[in-house]
Amino acid sequence: MPYSAGMEGPATPAPEPDRPRRRLGWPTVVIALATLLIGGFVGYAAGRPNAVPPVHGSLDPGRVRVPDLRDLAAKDAVGVLSPLHLGLGTVELRASQGAPTGIVVQQNPPRGSVVPVGAKVDLVASTGPGPGASAVYDFAWGVLIPITHAGSIEWTSDPIALDGDPLSLGANTRVIGVAGVSPYRISESRTVPPGATAITVSVEVSSFHSPAWFVIERAFTRQRESSSAETTLRASPSTGPPGTVVSVQGSQCQGSPAATSVTVGVAFSRGDTAPFANIPLPVRASAYAFRMEFTVPDSIRAPDGTRHILPGDRVVFLTSGRACRSKPFTVG
Numbered sequence: 001m002p003y004s005a006g007m008e009g010p011a012t013p014a015p016e017p018d019r020p021r022r023r024l025g026w027p028t029v030v031i032a033l034a035t036l037l038i039g040g041f042v043g044y045a046a047g048r049p050n051a052v053p054p055v056h057g058s059l060d061p062g063r064v065r066v067p068d069l070r071d072l073a074a075k076d077a078v079g080v081l082s083p084l085h086l087g088l089g090t091v092e093l094r095a096s097q098g099a100p101t102g103i104v105v106q107q108n109p110p111r112g113s114v115v116p117v118g119a120k121v122d123l124v125a126s127t128g129p130g131p132g133a134s135a136v137y138d139f140a141w142g143v144l145i146p147i148t149h150a151g152s153i154e155w156t157s158d159p160i161a162l163d164g165d166p167l168s169l170g171a172n173t174r175v176i177g178v179a180g181v182s183p184y185r186i187s188e189s190r191t192v193p194p195g196a197t198a199i200t201v202s203v204e205v206s207s208f209h210s211p212a213w214f215v216i217e218r219a220f221t222r223q224r225e226s227s228s229a230e231t232t233l234r235a236s237p238s239t240g241p242p243g244t245v246v247s248v249q250g251s252q253c254q255g256s257p258a259a260t261s262v263t264v265g266v267a268f269s270r271g272d273t274a275p276f277a278n279i280p281l282p283v284r285a286s287a288y289a290f291r292m293e294f295t296v297p298d299s300i301r302a303p304d305g306t307r308h309i310l311p312g313d314r315v316v317f318l319t320s321g322r323a324c325r326s327k328p329f330t331v332g
Helices: 026-047 074-084
Strands: 063-065 087-096 104-108 114-116 120-129 136-146 151-156 168-181 185-189 196-222 234-236 245-251 261-269 277-286 289-295 299-302 305-308 314-319 329-331
Touching: 074 087, 074 120, 074 136, 074 196, 087 104, 136 151, 168 185, 245 314, 261 289, 277 299
Parallel strands: 087 120
Antiparallel strands: 063 114, 104 120, 136 196, 151 196, 168 196, 185 196, 234 245, 245 289, 261 277, 261 314, 277 289, 299 305, 314 329
């Protein structure tokens, strides 16, 4: 439409007047602050450390925690289970490369399980062959020592024969039950036959709650490996009269399948007949290497009575399992 004087265009709306801002009333402020305070307190209470930590190990009446029986001799398991009002279930036998005969390698229920009083624990015990030939000599496995008093506890092993002096002594230990036990001390026993060694493990008990036990899982010594791969025994000298001291040395003789040590025996024979007497030497030897001495007697007790040792008689040294044997020593 053409513009015409006196006509007005579209009217521009007038701006609205400013409205005053709404202010929060005091009830709203109070509610908001209260919400913040309550939420913060709840969050703190939920996330803060307990001022009094819960007592771990406390059990309901009629319940008991299963102890760790691994690395114990299976025959000692009842001695641990009975005071805890638990029973021995089945004992399964299984070959093991890591434990000697009779040592527990597995249990069910596992250690730490909470079971009713009177429950039974099934075990799996090793049938060997146990640790093989190596530079580690085992004094003992699975020694169970009841803790009956505060003070000193000391255990000394049986001796074992070594091919030289040990480089280091050691033990793996733990406690079954509740007891304050100092770190073990270990020393070499001096009251042993020549060519052998023994170990003494001792600890101090500051406090205990019966029943409790100190367990030596394994006591051992380490020695340098022998450079010899010989698998026979050496006896020297090779001849002599009664009273001759014969030095017997051997290495890598496995002996009986499940043993970490072997028993060295002496067989006496005359002519081409079978041996008329067999005696074991008093010191059990390591399956890896050993050295010992034997004095040829002038008489020996045989199954048919006492026999005098005569010139021409032969003496042969051999290990259990007949894995290693010496050439004959001839009485001259």
